[in-house]
Amino acid sequence: MSRKHPIVAITGSSGAGTSTVTETFEQIFRRESITSTIVHGDSFHRFDRFEMKRVFNEATAAGIAPPSHFGPEANDFTSLEKLFEQYGKDGTGRIRNYVHDEDEAFEFGCDPGTFTPWEDLEAQTDLLYYEGLHGAVKTDDVDIAKHVDLCIGVVPIINLEWIQKIHRDHSKRGYSTEDVTDTILRRMPDYVHYICPQFTNTDINFQRVPLVDTSNPFDARWIPTLDESMVVIRFANPRGIDFPYLLSMIEGSFMSRANAIVVPGGKMELSMQLIFTPMIWRLVENSRKARGLTGLRSPSIA
Numbered sequence: 001m002s003r004k005h006p007i008v009a010i011t012g013s014s015g016a017g018t019s020t021v022t023e024t025f026e027q028i029f030r031r032e033s034i035t036s037t038i039v040h041g042d043s044f045h046r047f048d049r050f051e052m053k054r055v056f057n058e059a060t061a062a063g064i065a066p067p068s069h070f071g072p073e074a075n076d077f078t079s080l081e082k083l084f085e086q087y088g089k090d091g092t093g094r095i096r097n098y099v100h101d102e103d104e105a106f107e108f109g110c111d112p113g114t115f116t117p118w119e120d121l122e123a124q125t126d127l128l129y130y131e132g133l134h135g136a137v138k139t140d141d142v143d144i145a146k147h148v149d150l151c152i153g154v155v156p157i158i159n160l161e162w163i164q165k166i167h168r169d170h171s172k173r174g175y176s177t178e179d180v181t182d183t184i185l186r187r188m189p190d191y192v193h194y195i196c197p198q199f200t201n202t203d204i205n206f207q208r209v210p211l212v213d214t215s216n217p218f219d220a221r222w223i224p225t226l227d228e229s230m231v232v233i234r235f236a237n238p239r240g241i242d243f244p245y246l247l248s249m250i251e252g253s254f255m256s257r258a259n260a261i262v263v264p265g266g267k268m269e270l271s272m273q274l275i276f277t278p279m280i281w282r283l284v285e286n287s288r289k290a291r292g293l294t295g296l297r298s299p300s301i302a
Contacts (some may be wrong), residue, residue, distance in 0.1 A: 001149045002088030004290045006283040007128045009135030012154035015165025022131045024272045035125045041132015042098040044080045049113030071190035077142045084147035087128045094118045126284045136198035145201040153202035162217040207232045229265030
């Protein structure tokens with residue numbers, strides 16, 4: 001953790017909805033005039049799309065379990081930790097991007113399925129923002145979580161997570177339900193050992209719980225809407241959280257435990273704005289003061 005150069009990490013499984021949370025944070029950054037470096041977790045995959053296919057085929061031919069994007073064999077955890085450590089120390093580091101599709105290929109000038117060249121971070125940013133699968137990973141070799149100043153887990157219940165992944169991969173990536181199902185099954189050991197344990201290391205978890213039947217996620221015809229859901233928000237350390245204020249501002253909310261508030265799904269973005277804006281404001285205000293810069297104005301929720 002770093003007072004001068006804070007790191008915020010959003011971590012969640014494939015299909016969890018971390019991209020939606022990132023949109024909320026981008027709104028906060030724009031409104032509060034905060035400069036951020038945004039890092040996407042898939043840029044720290046070990047293999048590009050074509051190399052991953054080769055590694056997969058070789059492992060399958062040899063009769064062994066191929067690596068998955070959830071585990072350490074297919075990810076460069078060491079370089080990710082090095083980035084977090086370096087940024088926390090002096091606000092520098094090196095990043096790249098993974099090119100997903102033709103639109104990004106046009107933007108970055110690289111073929112889909114490849115990585116852009118490594119480049120230096122933009123100088124003098126207020127914070128580093130990470131979105132991906134491994135923002136709070138701890139293994140015998142690395143401890144990424146210890147470098148993060150604010151870590152948020154996005155954790156829909158697993159049937160909803162699978163529904164969201166199946167629909168996304170089918171509509172945006174052209175995969176069949178059978179292909180996605182095979183991926184889910186193949187990744188399960190790494191899911192259990194590397195994804196789930198992170199949510200013990202997070203500061204706040206957002207867990208969306210649908211109020212409609214999701215018994216068979218592999219045959220669901222649509223994704224439950226936010227209005228068909230409730231969201232459980234768990235704080236690892238509830239000290240300093242103004243629960244009476246949140247309850248008064250979020251209609252239909254209630255506390256289920258001393259460190260958890262439950263809100264209607266349609267109020268999830270409002271909840272994030274109310275919770276995260278003062279947290280980000282304090283991190284950046286302290287950072288700017290530590291760097292001898294002018295502090296922020298008072299935070300706004302507009």
